[in-house]
Amino acid sequence: MKPKPTIHFTNNLAPHYMEPLILQLLESDDFDFSFSCGKNENNGIQTIDFSSPKYQAHSNKINSNIKNIWIKNKYLVWQGGVIKQCLFGKKIDLMILLGEAQLFSNWVAAIVCRIRGINIAFRGHGLYGNEGFSKKLLRTTFYKLANANMVYERRSKNILIENGFKENKIHVVFNSLNYYYQKSQRQKYTEVSKSDVFNFFKNPNLPVLIFSGRLTKAKKLKMLLETCKLINNANEQKVNVLIIGDGEDSEHLHKFAESNLPQGSFKFYGSCYDEEIIGKFFSKADLCVSPGNVGLTAIHSLSYGTPICTHNNFGNQGPEAEAIEDNVTGFYFEENNIRDLFTKTLSWINKNPNKSNDLVQNCYTIIDKYYNPQFQEKVFLNLAQKKAPIV
Structure with a gap:
């Protein structure tokens, strides 16, 4: 019997949202998987607790003691132990490293893997399309060290192809959250009334706009509140707004x-x-609004059947913004244009005073097709077996 492919995945941290994916990969019947990461040294990031019983059977496949070296707690520039692992560790079929060009240790690690004949892939954002000449040259040079690259969305893949990368060497892996739990709750939330969920509003049956995430200036949440002000002043439609999170x-x-x-x-839940x-909250809200970069909030919202809107400048976006199908599972507005956000939000809630079953199912469909650990596992296996990308 042919032995199963061996895969090792090294990340900077083990953020909590990745737990379903890490467990799926550890328990895969198709390959032997191991994982290493650094400790959480950045405030505000919830990480996986590898001491919990669910990881006991996999303790020999997990190393959470990689030494991360950061500049100003923002730029990860070195991971101690990764080069040693690539240089002296057992030869494996696939090594997956962070696709961050400023991470100098990965330049060396990639070269070591290539010399040893270990297939290597970088996992990251790829090119945004707004890089200057020097930054683009640095990143493309770095990405070419790998046998293949994993990116989060099709746009980045297309930009890499435009810059000379082979299409069959770029795998779109997408991203996922707590998919299996979220899917299991779908029917449960349909049986809960909106007035019970939003009983802190004066009129809980009005359309509810929602945001969940860190309350940072980059999220431009004042635009959300300004939109609510304009809608309430227009006397055409009244709305409630719920903001979950905390921050600067x-x-x-x-x-x-x-x-x-x-x-x-309005309600600030904290x-x-x-x-x-x-x-x-997500399942009973009518529209998620993320005026700045959207990130995983898009996946969270769509996973519970709620459409989402964000701006249309993908060079300044998180890759998950591409999960939105314009005017089907949400919409895009012109970046920083409050009038456009107001007009399109008002139009959307007038057309969708209550979320239809078709709208909810459309949101579920994109998550069930791509943004889940099952799809991601297939991408990892394809890489290990040197097969063509699924997407």
Whole structure:
């Protein structure tokens, strides 16, 4: 019998949202998988607890003691132990490293793997399309060290192809959250009334706009509150707004809401990691609005059947923005254009005063097709077997 492919995946951290994927890969029947990462030295990031019983059977396949060296707690520039692992570790079929060009240790690790005949892939954002000459040259040179590259969305794949990379060497891996739990809750939340879920609003049956994530200036959440102000002043439609999370912009947003929105029409829930609570809110909300870069919030919202809107400048976006099918599972507006956001949001909620079953199913479909650990496992296997990309 032919032995199963061996795969090792090294990441900077083990963020909590990746837990379903890591477990899926560890328990795969198609390959032998191992994982290494650094400790959480950045505040505000919830990580996987590898001491929990679910990982006991896999303890020999997990190394969470990689030494990360950061500049200003922002730029990861070195991972101690990775080069040693590539140089002296057992020869494997596939080594997956972070696709970050500023991570100098991965330049050396990639070269070592190529010399040893170990197939290597970088996993990352690829090219955004807005890089200057020097940055693009640095990144493309780095990506060419690998046998293949894993990127999160089709746009990045297309940009790499335009810059001379072979199509069959670029695998779109997408991203995922707590897929199996979220899927299991779909029917449960349909049986809960909107008035029970949003009982903190004066009129809980009005359309609810929602955001969940870090309250940072990059998220441009004041635009969400300004949109609510404009809608409520238009007298065509009234809305509620729920913001889940905490961060540097929290106080500023609170003050704006207190001064500009009707009492009982807004709620700052604060930081929350309880998936049952977040899922309940997402599933009964009418539209998720992320005026800045959207990231995994798009996957979270769509996973619970709620459409999402964000801006249309993909050079300044998280890759997950591409999960939105314009005017089907949400919409895009012109970046930084409050009038466009207001007009399109008002139009959307007028057309969709209540989420139809078709709208909800459309949101589920894109998640079930691509943004889940099962799809990601297939991508890992294809890479290990040197097969053509699925997407």
